[in-house]
Amino acid sequence: MADTAAALGEFDFAGDDHVVPFQVEGLDVRGRAVQLGAILDAILGRHDYPLPVARLLAETVVLTVLIGTSLKFEGKFTVQTKSDGPVDLLVVDFSTPEDVRAYARFDEEAVADAIEAGRTAPQQLLGSGVLAFTIDQGRFSQPYQGIVALDGASLEEIAGTYFRQSEQIPTRVRLGVAELFDRDPDGKPRHRWRAGGVLAQFLPEAPDRMRQPDLHGGDGDDGAHSHAEDDAWMEARSLIETIDADELTDPQVGTERLLYRLFHERGVRVYKPQAVYDRCSCSRDKIKGVLQGFTADEIAHSVEDDAISVTCEFCSTTYRYDVAEIESA
Template sequence: MASPELPDDSVLPFAVEPLDMRGRIARLGPALDTILTRHAYPAPVAKLLGEAAVLCVLLGTTLKDDGRFQLQTRTDGVVDLLVVDFDAPDRLRAFARFDARKLAALAENDREHLLGHGHLAFTVEQGGENARYQGVAPVEAGSLQQAALNYFSQSEQIPSFVRLAVGQAVTAQGTQWRAGGLLAQFLPHSPERRRMADFHPGDAPEGHETPEFSEDEAWTEARLLAATVEDHELLDPGLSSADLAWRLFNERGVTVFPARTIRAACRCSDARIEEMLRNFTQDERDDMVGEDGRITVTCEFCSTKRCYDPADFRA
């Protein structure tokens, strides 16, 4: 049964069993708006960071009750750094670094040079005795969506579909940033059915014939159904995630599972900052003292400014 609950700040897992497909629908509203507006990012930068945030929660919510998932890009673009942290079960924070001068000179809708070329890295820390894992994929033509697909095809070897959307909605309180994302993956019981096209052979000898690739029919149908999703559907505050899943896959039957809620929250605290300052040498702390005679620390993620008396850290 489709739930009438509204979709803000949640991730809804779903499954289409007849097509061996599993996926998630993410919807971010107030949490994303809080993250983006506290930095007053220009619209192109805010939209790009919103895409990174919704992609991060689509993947990070695979963690259970603890652990951390980080998405990070490093590129040669105007926005040369994106960092999004998801701390299970529900905390999200993010920031972007960009060149304001280059951004002002950038042509409108120039996505390729906005994000540029480089790499996208996913880092998973599950704590305890579990090993730290990192996956890397190339960023090409300024597309996070394509970079994620490259990662799934090359590293995980899972046929996948990703759609990300970010925009601003008009509310009674004013405009609000919103984001939505859909991740669909082909996970049949038989691993042999998860076959994908081979990579281009590159410098293969003349006359080499690449074997013809035939995609599994179930995944072909699932992918085509997922591809019918529109950006406005992912962003619509009046359309629940369960209703959207039903709209896309009802012909085959779709099962939805309990949603995970998301909130904007930073790891920084007075205790963490004070401990960090104590780990510096006295000379290093002296160099941090400003004209007002105090040490000022501003968190890159949440923009919280904290001021300290240098005398409090002297031995």
């Protein structure tokens, strides 16, 4: 979290595509909140995603940005699903401190059938599988990966489970996605995507206060050893659960105003906002290096019209290479 804090109003409003760290001292809660606008339009606009797929990917982008901007190292944080549903793969990369890219892979026919049948909830689109959170600090360290089952829960609930299992920190996440239909400065109709989210964590000075109710042990577990939740965390969680999905995405509400609505009675403070950008890490040289590792047969099978063309799945940029350029390495 940034070193400089302020009461609400002391900073200029962050606006879209800026993550706002916050702290509620009266409840021992810290967290991050964001509204995404232009970068989400750019990410989703490169692909002709069906609307339910676009919404699902947008939620994943918000979740990744909320977690990724809290990391204090140079490296990459990746959130990825792998499942058996119509949308079998979602990938969002966050390169610290500020770059995000994302894409979704899906079965067009299966998604069309799901839309026709009204089965477009995230759980129905994803099906069964896993959600992986991967932290990669570079070649001098081993990547860390936390895996959570996709078991019919929402992304909000799955994120809470991840923090409970990996860090034992009580965490509540709220995510929202919306479409806006308005007119551009020239009066022409336009469609825009918006998304927002809040991630709050209970971090008291006394670690024993962070104890959470035990997970149910199945048949025969009478819950006799369960711990009661801390009153401060119960209050914070209850406040966060009052957030309406429209509040997370409404440009007239804004991140700071939402935080004030939630926590003003407890003394919420915000930290300097952190911008995030739509930036892909692909490059002509990187892809060329991959191609130069191909065998002669693999190169031959990749050639079309005397050249090899590669399109980045994230940013849709196409790179074209002469065969001689690859074979001369």
